Amino acid sequence: MFARLGRVVVHNPWKVIGAWLLIVIAVVASAPKLTSTTDQSEFLPSHYESIQAMQLQQQAFPQSAAPAAIIVFKRADNAPLNDENAAQVAAIATKLGDEKIKDVTGIQPAPPAENRLVQIAAVQMTKVTTAGDTTQSDAVESLRDALQAQLKDTDLKAGLTGQAAQMLDQTESSAKGMAIIGIATIVLILVLLLIIFRSPVIALLPIIVIGGVSSTVGGLIAMVSKAFDLKVDSSVNAILLVVLFGVGTDYILFLMFRYRERLRAGEDPKTAMVSAVTRVGEAITSAAGAVIIAFMALTLSTLGMFRALGPALAIAVAVALLAGLTLVPAIVSLLGTKVFWPSKAWQVEPKGARFAAVGAALGRRPGAFAVVSGGLLLALGVFAFGFNPTFDLSSGSTSDTSESAVYSKELLKGMPAGATQPSDVLLRSEGGALTAAQLTDYRAALAGVSGVGQVSEPHPSSDGVVAEFQVTLSSAPESDAALDTVRGPLRDTAHAAAPAGATAVVGGITSVFVDFQDAMNHDYSVVFPVAAILIMIVLALLLRSMVAPWYLMASVFLGFAATLGAAVLVFQHFQGNSGLIFTLPVIMYLFVVALGTDYNILMVARLREEACEGRDPRQAAALGVHHTGPTIAAAGVILAGTFASMMLAGNNVLSQMGFAISVGIAIAAFVMAMFFTPAVTALLGHRAWWPGHGDRGAKQSNASSPSDDYYAPRRDDAQQVPAASGGSNRGWSNTGEWRR
Structure with a gap:
C-alpha cells in the first residue's frame, strides 16, 4: 500500500500539491470561526x-448573578480608610455608574472592611452568552480607563479584579505567550534542522508545509466542534500549535532520514523517495494511529474540555501524517537532491561512532541497560505519589504584575x-x-x-x-x-x-x-485503560506479536510515572508550590503515553526489520540503536524543545505543562526507546515476536552466534555515493558488512 502511495505521489507531484491547495482553500472558505471558552462550568455534565x-x-433569579468584577479601593499611603475616603469611594462608584459604560449594568459600593484597609464596589455586567464573547472583557477595559480618571486628585488607589478582570488579563497573557511560543518553536525547528542537515531548504520545509496546512487544521476543528457542540478550552490553541509543528516535524524528519539513507545506498532521488515512503510509511502511520487513538479516547471523558481537546489534537496529528506522506514527498520529488543544498554531507555515509558504540555496548550487556534505565524510571516514578492537583488557574495563567493579580x-x-x-x-x-x-x-x-x-x-x-x-x-x-x-x-x-x-x-x-475532581477521577479509571488497550491492539497488528505490546506499554506507563514524578519533584518540592495544575496528568497522558509510543514503535519496527534480515536479538538491538538512535534523538530534541518553549510564556500553568511534556518526551526518546525497549527486546529474544515470529526473514544464515568482535565499533570507509546516480552501493556498510 505504501509503495503504491509513494509511486503515485512521486510521479504526480504537481497534482498532489494542487489537491492540497484546493483542500486548504475549501476548508478555510467553508469553516466557521473556532471559538473557545474559559467558563469551567460549561465542561461539566448536568448531573453534577x-x-x-x-x-x-x-431559573429563580434570572437578573441576579455574582459580581462580574470587583473594584478594590485603598489609600495610596496604605493607611486605614477614613470617613472622607469612604465617601469618596461611594461618590466614585456613583459617577462611574452615571457614565453608562457599555455593558456595565450596575456598580454597588460596600462598607469598608472591618480593619478599613480596603473597600470594594461590586460591578455587574451583561452576561456572557456564547464562547468567545468579549462583552465583559471590553467592559473591564473601559471601566479601568474611567476609574483612573476618577481617582485623580484623591488619596485613593484602585484597580479591578474578579472573574471578568482575571479573564481579560489571562487572555492578554495567553496572547503574549502564544506569540512567544510560536516564535520559539519556529526558531528552534530551524536551528536544529540546520544543525542536523546543514541545509536551509530542509530547515524551512516543515515551517512552510505545516504552516500551510495549519489553517486546514483550525477549520476542520471548528467544523467538528460546531457539528458536535464541543466546548473548546482556551488553552487548546497553545497546545495545538506545538503539537502540529512538533509532531509534523517529527514525521518529516523520519521520512527525510530514510530518504537520505536510500540516496546513500545509490538510488536515484525519485526511487529513493518511493523507497522512503514504502519503508517508513507503516511505522509512521502506526505511530500516528496510536497517537490518534490515545487522543480520541478522551471522547469517553465526562468533561467537555477533554471531549473537545481529544478530537482537536487527533485532527492535527492526522493532517500532519497526511502531509508527511503526500505533500512532503511531492515537494521533495520536485527538488531532488537540491533539498540538501548547499551541503554535500548527504552523499557521505557517516561513521555514527557514538551511536555505534552505544548500540554495541547494549548488544553486549542488555541486562545492565534494562536495569539502569528501568531503575531510573522507577526512582522518578516514586515521586508521582506526592502529586497534588491545584485549581488556581487565574493567578497561574497571568503575570503577578497584572492588575487583577495585584x-x-x-x-x-x-x-x-x-x-x-x-x-x-x-x-x-x-x-x-x-x-x-x-x-x-x-x-x-x-x-x-x-x-x-x-x-x-x-x-x-x-x-x-x-x-x-x-x-x-x-x-x-x-x-x-x-x-x-x-x-x-x-x-x-x-x-x-x-x-x-x-x-x-x-x-x-x-x-x-x-465536581471537576470527581469527574477526573472517573476519567482516570475509564480513559487510560481504554486507550492502553487500543494502543496495544495497534502494536500487536504492527508487530504481529502478542508479547511485545505488553512490555512496550509497561515502559510507556513507567515513563508516564517518571514524568509526573519529575514535575512533582521540581514544582512541589524544589519550588514549594502547593500543587500542580489539575489537568496535568491528562495532558501528560496525551503526549507522554501517545508520543512515547511513537518512539517505541519507531525503534521496535527497526528491531524487527533487523531481525528479519537474519540478525540475532543482540545484533538486532545493537543495529537498531545504531541506525534508529540518531533519528529518535533528533526527533526527541525537536519535539521536547518545542514543548519546552511553553515555559517562556510567562505563566505558571504553561510553564508546568511545558516542563512536564518536554521532560516526558525526553524520557520517552532517550531512556525508553533508546535503551529500555531494545534492551528488553534483546533479553526476550525470539519470544518477543510470539506468535507471529516476525523476526524470521530470508537471511537466516546471518543469525548464527556472532563473535565478540561484532559488538566492537566497525570500520566505515564512508564511501562517496554519486548524486542521483542510481549506481552501485557496493562497499563497506556502517554495519561492517560488504554490500554486494
Whole structure:
C-alpha cells in the first residue's frame, strides 16, 4: 500500500500539491470561526451539583448573578480608610455608574472592611452568552480607563479584579505567550534542522508545509466542534500549535532520514523517495494511529474540555501524517537532491561512532541497560505519589504584575480570600414559600461551618420558593482548603440543615472545581485503560506479536510515572508550590503515553526489520540503536524543545505543562526507546515476536552466534555515493558488512 502511495505521489507531484491547495482553500472558505471558552462550568455534565445550582439560580433569579468584577479601593499611603475616603469611594462608584459604560449594568459600593484597609464596589455586567464573547472583557477595559480618571486628585488607589478582570488579563497573557511560543518553536525547528542537515531548504520545509496546512487544521476543528457542540478550552490553541509543528516535524524528519539513507545506498532521488515512503510509511502511520487513538479516547471523558481537546489534537496529528506522506514527498520529488543544498554531507555515509558504540555496548550487556534505565524510571516514578492537583488557574495563567493579580492580593488585606468569587447556596422549598424563621435558622447553620467567612442575608425569589445565600469562604476559592470546605462541611450542612420539605444545592466556582475532581477521577479509571488497550491492539497488528505490546506499554506507563514524578519533584518540592495544575496528568497522558509510543514503535519496527534480515536479538538491538538512535534523538530534541518553549510564556500553568511534556518526551526518546525497549527486546529474544515470529526473514544464515568482535565499533570507509546516480552501493556498510 505504501509503495503504491509513494509511486503515485512521486510521479504526480504537481497534482498532489494542487489537491492540497484546493483542500486548504475549501476548508478555510467553508469553516466557521473556532471559538473557545474559559467558563469551567460549561465542561461539566448536568448531573453534577454545581451545574444543578447554576441552573436553579438562572431559573429563580434570572437578573441576579455574582459580581462580574470587583473594584478594590485603598489609600495610596496604605493607611486605614477614613470617613472622607469612604465617601469618596461611594461618590466614585456613583459617577462611574452615571457614565453608562457599555455593558456595565450596575456598580454597588460596600462598607469598608472591618480593619478599613480596603473597600470594594461590586460591578455587574451583561452576561456572557456564547464562547468567545468579549462583552465583559471590553467592559473591564473601559471601566479601568474611567476609574483612573476618577481617582485623580484623591488619596485613593484602585484597580479591578474578579472573574471578568482575571479573564481579560489571562487572555492578554495567553496572547503574549502564544506569540512567544510560536516564535520559539519556529526558531528552534530551524536551528536544529540546520544543525542536523546543514541545509536551509530542509530547515524551512516543515515551517512552510505545516504552516500551510495549519489553517486546514483550525477549520476542520471548528467544523467538528460546531457539528458536535464541543466546548473548546482556551488553552487548546497553545497546545495545538506545538503539537502540529512538533509532531509534523517529527514525521518529516523520519521520512527525510530514510530518504537520505536510500540516496546513500545509490538510488536515484525519485526511487529513493518511493523507497522512503514504502519503508517508513507503516511505522509512521502506526505511530500516528496510536497517537490518534490515545487522543480520541478522551471522547469517553465526562468533561467537555477533554471531549473537545481529544478530537482537536487527533485532527492535527492526522493532517500532519497526511502531509508527511503526500505533500512532503511531492515537494521533495520536485527538488531532488537540491533539498540538501548547499551541503554535500548527504552523499557521505557517516561513521555514527557514538551511536555505534552505544548500540554495541547494549548488544553486549542488555541486562545492565534494562536495569539502569528501568531503575531510573522507577526512582522518578516514586515521586508521582506526592502529586497534588491545584485549581488556581487565574493567578497561574497571568503575570503577578497584572492588575487583577495585584488587587486580588490587596483584597485579602481586609476581606476573606473567597470574596472575589463567593459560593452560592440555593434553598428550594417543595411545599410553598420559605418563612423568615426558616431562612434565619438556615443562614445561622451555614455561618457556623468551619472555613466559611461570611454568609449574606437571604435573597428570596419573587414567589418565595427559592432563597439564595452568598457564602464567602475563608480561603481563596481555588485553594485546597476551599475545596475541602465545599466538598465536606459546607455541602453536608447545606443538605442536612434544609428545612423539612426543602432541598439545597451548593454552586459557585469552588463547587465546580470539586465536581471537576470527581469527574477526573472517573476519567482516570475509564480513559487510560481504554486507550492502553487500543494502543496495544495497534502494536500487536504492527508487530504481529502478542508479547511485545505488553512490555512496550509497561515502559510507556513507567515513563508516564517518571514524568509526573519529575514535575512533582521540581514544582512541589524544589519550588514549594502547593500543587500542580489539575489537568496535568491528562495532558501528560496525551503526549507522554501517545508520543512515547511513537518512539517505541519507531525503534521496535527497526528491531524487527533487523531481525528479519537474519540478525540475532543482540545484533538486532545493537543495529537498531545504531541506525534508529540518531533519528529518535533528533526527533526527541525537536519535539521536547518545542514543548519546552511553553515555559517562556510567562505563566505558571504553561510553564508546568511545558516542563512536564518536554521532560516526558525526553524520557520517552532517550531512556525508553533508546535503551529500555531494545534492551528488553534483546533479553526476550525470539519470544518477543510470539506468535507471529516476525523476526524470521530470508537471511537466516546471518543469525548464527556472532563473535565478540561484532559488538566492537566497525570500520566505515564512508564511501562517496554519486548524486542521483542510481549506481552501485557496493562497499563497506556502517554495519561492517560488504554490500554486494
